[in-house]
Amino acid sequence: xxxxxxxxxxxxxxxxxxxxxxxxxxxxxxxxxxxxxxxxxxxxxxxxxxxxxxxxxxxxxxxxxxxxxxxxxxxxxxxxxxxxxxxxxxxxxxxxxxxxxxxxxxxxxxxxxxxxxxxxxxxxxxxxxxxxxxxxxxxxxxxxxxxxxxxxxxxxxxxxxxxxxxxxxxxxxxxxxxxxxxxxxxxxxxxxxxxxxxxxxxxxxxxxxxxxxxxxxxxxxxxxxxxxxxxxxxxxxxxxxxxxxxxxxxxxxxxxxxxxxxxxxxxxxxxxxxxxxxxxxxxxxxxxxxxxxxxxxxxxxxxxxxxxxxxxxxxxxxxxxxxxxxxxxxxxxxxxxxxxxxxxxxxxxxxxxxxxxxxxxxxxxxxxxxxxxxxxxxxxxxxxxxxxxxxxxxxxxxxxxxxxxxxxxxxxxxxxxxxxxxxxxxxxxxxxxxxxxxxxxxxxxxxxxxxxxxxxxxxxxxxxxxxxxxxxxxxxxxxxxxxxxxxxxxxxxxxxx
Amino acid sequence: xxxxxxxxxxxxxxxxxxxxxxxxxxxxxxxxxxxxxxxxxxxxxxxxxxxxxxxxxxxxxxxxxxxxxxxxxxxxxxxxxxxxxxxxxxxxxxxxxxxxxxxxxxxxxxxxxxxxxxxxxxxxx
Amino acid sequence: xxxxxxxxxxxxxxxxxxxxxxxxxxxxxxxxxxxxxxxxxxxxxxxxxxxxxxxxxxxxxxxxxxxxxxxxxxxxxxxxxxxxxxxxxxxxxxxxxxxxxxxxxxxxxxxxxxxxxxxxxxxxxxxxxxxxxxxxxxxxxxxxxxxxxxxxxxxxxxxxxxxxxxxxxxxxxxxxxxxxxxxxxxxxxxxxxxxxxxxxxxxxxxxxxxxxxxxxxxxxxxxxxxxxxxxxxxxxxxxxxxxxxxxxxxxxxxxxxxxxxxxxxxxxxxxxxxxxxxxxxxxxxxxxxxxxxxxxxxxxxxxxxxxxxxxxxxxxxxxxxxxxxx
Numbered sequence: 001x002x003x004x005x006x007x008x009x010x011x012x013x014x015x016x017x018x019x020x021x022x023x024x025x026x027x028x029x030x031x032x033x034x035x036x037x038x039x040x041x042x043x044x045x046x047x048x049x050x051x052x053x054x055x056x057x058x059x060x061x062x063x064x065x066x067x068x069x070x071x072x073x074x075x076x077x078x079x080x081x082x083x084x085x086x087x088x089x090x091x092x093x094x095x096x097x098x099x100x101x102x103x104x105x106x107x108x109x110x111x112x113x114x115x116x117x118x119x120x121x122x123x124x125x126x127x128x129x130x131x132x133x134x135x136x137x138x139x140x141x142x143x144x145x146x147x148x149x150x151x152x153x154x155x156x157x158x159x160x161x162x163x164x165x166x167x168x169x170x171x172x173x174x175x176x177x178x179x180x181x182x183x184x185x186x187x188x189x190x191x192x193x194x195x196x197x198x199x200x201x202x203x204x205x206x207x208x209x210x211x212x213x214x215x216x217x218x219x220x221x222x223x224x225x226x227x228x229x230x231x232x233x234x235x236x237x238x239x240x241x242x243x244x245x246x247x248x249x250x251x252x253x254x255x256x257x258x259x260x261x262x263x264x265x266x267x268x269x270x271x272x273x274x275x276x277x278x279x280x281x282x283x284x285x286x287x288x289x290x291x292x293x294x295x296x297x298x299x300x301x302x303x304x305x306x307x308x309x310x311x312x313x314x315x316x317x318x319x320x321x322x323x324x325x326x327x328x329x330x331x332x333x334x335x336x337x338x339x340x341x342x343x344x345x346x347x348x349x350x351x352x353x354x355x356x357x358x359x360x361x362x363x364x365x366x367x368x369x370x371x372x373x374x375x376x377x378x379x380x381x382x383x384x385x386x387x388x389x390x391x392x393x394x395x396x397x398x399x400x401x402x403x404x405x406x407x408x409x410x411x412x413x414x415x416x417x418x419x420x421x422x423x424x425x426x427x428x429x430x431x432x433x434x435x436x437x438x439x440x441x442x443x444x445x446x447x448x449x450x451x452x453x454x455x456x457x458x459x460x461x462x463x464x465x466x467x468x469x470x471x472x473x474x475x476x477x478x479x480x481x482x483x484x485x486x487x488x489x490x491x492x493x494x495x496x497x
Numbered sequence: 498x499x500x501x502x503x504x505x506x507x508x509x510x511x512x513x514x515x516x517x518x519x520x521x522x523x524x525x526x527x528x529x530x531x532x533x534x535x536x537x538x539x540x541x542x543x544x545x546x547x548x549x550x551x552x553x554x555x556x557x558x559x560x561x562x563x564x565x566x567x568x569x570x571x572x573x574x575x576x577x578x579x580x581x582x583x584x585x586x587x588x589x590x591x592x593x594x595x596x597x598x599x600x601x602x603x604x605x606x607x608x609x610x611x612x613x614x615x616x617x618x619x620x621x622x
Numbered sequence: 623x624x625x626x627x628x629x630x631x632x633x634x635x636x637x638x639x640x641x642x643x644x645x646x647x648x649x650x651x652x653x654x655x656x657x658x659x660x661x662x663x664x665x666x667x668x669x670x671x672x673x674x675x676x677x678x679x680x681x682x683x684x685x686x687x688x689x690x691x692x693x694x695x696x697x698x699x700x701x702x703x704x705x706x707x708x709x710x711x712x713x714x715x716x717x718x719x720x721x722x723x724x725x726x727x728x729x730x731x732x733x734x735x736x737x738x739x740x741x742x743x744x745x746x747x748x749x750x751x752x753x754x755x756x757x758x759x760x761x762x763x764x765x766x767x768x769x770x771x772x773x774x775x776x777x778x779x780x781x782x783x784x785x786x787x788x789x790x791x792x793x794x795x796x797x798x799x800x801x802x803x804x805x806x807x808x809x810x811x812x813x814x815x816x817x818x819x820x821x822x823x824x825x826x827x828x829x830x831x832x833x834x835x836x837x838x839x840x841x842x843x844x845x846x847x848x849x850x851x852x853x854x855x856x857x858x859x860x861x862x863x864x865x866x867x868x869x870x871x872x873x874x875x876x877x878x879x880x881x882x883x884x885x886x887x888x889x890x891x892x893x894x895x896x897x898x899x900x901x902x903x904x905x906x907x908x909x910x911x912x913x914x915x916x917x918x919x920x921x922x923x924x925x926x927x928x929x930x931x932x933x934x935x936x937x938x939x940x941x942x943x944x945x946x947x948x
């Protein structure tokens with residue numbers, strides 16, 4: 001085995017261990033540890049991705065001295081490595097972009113605790129990406145949930161505390177269902193390791209004795225994860241949590257945490273249940289319908305909103321709907337579109353949140369649209385960032401969102417039965433997206449000479465500007481050279497099946 | 498309904514308890530009662546798991562008298578999973594309780610809906 | 623019933639004193655001090671008025687929005703939807719349970735080659751007599767590593783929420799001094815019964831906890847349960863003797879370093895064993911003779927580390943909940 005095969009294990013353990021280290025460091029040192037760890041893991045994931053693209057084969061890594069059905073295992077393929085790399089980039093840029101706000105909004109003595117949470121969140125995301133074992137996945141889902149709750153309430157105002165409670169309640173409902181689903185799965189198959197479960201599941205379907213409880217177990221796991229990733233009727237906690245937490249948290253939560261659960265869901269669909277069997281159950285239609293509803297109702301709520309950050313949060317609901325529609329189409333192309341949209345949405349949404357904070361800061365800390373008039377001139381870099389993010393979300397060519405919409409349309413055309421509703425919903429949702437995002441862009445570029453607010457020079461907040469510029473580059477890169485990314489995702493999904 | 502409902506009575510009880518806990522978590526307005534609902538739900542899962550491992554006439558999986566045959570002991574895996582589950586539930590309860598303390602200190606009520614109304618009022622003024 | 627003694631004579635007998643003590647009319651600890659019942663809480667008329675005014679104001683301000691028809695309808699809809707959802711969930715779960723393999727039989731899918739190897743070879747491969755310990759700390763150690771970090775991240779969130787760092791008062795929050803003052807209410811007022819009980823019980827509880835931890839690989843027990851027992855002992859000690867006594871051996875610094883030390887030991891030790899296992903290297907940690915106290919490789923030190931973390935965490939939870947500091 002090559003040494004590079006240790007990298008997934010190193011990434012998980014390093015981020016886990018750095019969390020412990022940060023607990024005894026002062027805030028400033030913890031900040032450096034955090035940056036260093038994210039960069040290191042990103043570099044390792046990049047190396048791993050390069051290696052895997054070279055060999056073209058996934059590998060499993062034994063966690064301990066005992067082989068497959070007895071010990072724990074992690075597994076790495078192209079898709080896993082690419083997602084890990086992408087998550088590291090988005091996390092690093094989100095941390096940079098929100099650093100100044102973090103200093104203002106969090107008590108100085110609790111800075112190091114924030115970095116502990118971020119490190120542990122990263123490790124749990126990596127574990128969700130790499131794991132090959134259902135119960136390990138459950139344990140790290142819980143770390144992810146608690147750390148995310150910590151990120152929400154680290155800015156201790158009434159709104160965030162309430163949002164944290166609501167988030168916890170919804171999440172716990174979700175994890176309860178996930179856990180009982182895993183238990184049933186274990187009861188029926190006798191394994192907790194994904195590859196062994198899949199063998200047993202195929203056998204059960206052929207045999208036909210335990211098909212009913214098997215479908216229920218799958219349904220419970222899928223619904224649990226859907227609740228946790230804020231699919232449409234379960235999104236009540238989301239606007240407050242994203243809208244009022246400190247900006248790094250909002251960017252990380254919207255672009256990474258919910259995506260971690262969705263990635264696990266995709267992994268379960270492919271590696272635990274098997275794509276064909278999952279396609280034959282009716283759960284897929286439920287996901288499809290809720291996804292469609294999320295696309296439309298999320299956008300409608302966003303239009304009604306008069307608060308820029310809550311508007312972006314509601315747009316997340318709609319975008320998660322897109323991902324579930326892609327899964328619900330039940331074709332390989334649909335899945336590809338979903339995975340691509342995970343990337344595109346993560347890049348775009350984090351950029352929007354980071355840019356929005358720059359705009360509100362030069363408008364007297366008000367998030368109302370009326371005060372934001374002309375904010376694009378007062379903080380130029382944030383204005384450009386917001387415009388790029390909006391264009392990407394709406395789906396204008398050159399930016400990332402366009403490619404994912406194109407992929408969704410292709411996938412819809414491939415599936416005859418679900419083509420019409422998908423295309424109609426896609427059209428309506430795009431128009432609604434365009435309405436509320438363009439409204440905002442026009443608003444921030446409407447000159448308002450009598451504005452009583454100071455403007456900010458570009459060079460003044462260097463780290464913030466760097467993060468916005470890199471985010472813009474990421475969006476354009478995903479949009480312009482989408483072919484290698486799509487190819488990598490395709491290869492990764494092939495390795496799953 | 499299948500044939501095994503009354504054979505699996507332990508699991509059936511766990512299912513009902515899970516539903517009760519779930520209902521408490523969603524319906525109760527009082528935060529403490531919500532947390533109690535959560536704990537009922539977790540306990541139901543542990544009961545469910547414990548039922549999975551049990552085999553009639555066998556003892557706990559601790560090697561006694563050098564006997565090492567599968568015929569002597571119950572399945573150790575569910576017991577291990579329950580242990581992990583308990584730690585998770587302790588952590589979550591601690592987090593929820595401390596959130597409740599903070600909200601109570603600030604708004605002097607445990608009713609989540611009232612708290613959100615008070616927050617809205619607070620922001621308007 | 624006729625009385626043989628007069629009232630005055632009766633007052634001098636032992637029986638009279640005994641029954642008075644039994645009825646709670648006299649406290650033997652307080653000598654001849656008279657016990658007065660607490661006065662009922664009385665409000666003056668102005669206070670009542672102020673209270674009612676405040677209540678009305680709050681309900682006007684709150685329910686002006688709350689009791690509108692739309693909200694009421696929404697609330698009812700939410701309730702009905704939740705109840706229906708729960709009933710459906712219970713029904714579905716029961717339905718599934720009725721199709722699950724029967725409990726208690728040996729020929730179920732669960733009883734396959736996995737538990738077979740744990741039971742038949744567990745003693746030789748892990749060195750632990752308690753198969754569950756061997757399973758969670760050796761075969762499936764990655765789960766357990768994650769689990770201990772769940773506890774760690776929960777402590778971090780509790781610290782964020784409840785630890786008081788502000789010296790000064792700041793809109794609505796309480797400062798450290800105020801919390802100290804508030805905490806005096808809970809401080810024991812040298813309660814003789816509690817202190818005596820704690821004096822006897824705390825050493826026993828802590829020794830029992832240590833026994834459970836050290837015996838984790840030999841019998842029922844392990845780091846988490848033992849740590850919880852020790853934590854309970856520490857909390858009892860704190861309740862009996864107050865923060866001034868516990869401060870001498872347990873402060874925030876002790877907590878920080880103990881949990882850091884144990885968790886990093888856990889992380890490093892397990893990383894070593896994962897790394898050697900995956901790369902098929904030789905593991906230098908000896909297994910020892912099964913059944914001896916110093917056996918089963920890493921399981922005993924890991925149990926000790928987990929026990930320390932859990933004991934400190936339980937104590938920290940209590941201290942945080944009570945006053946927001948150690």
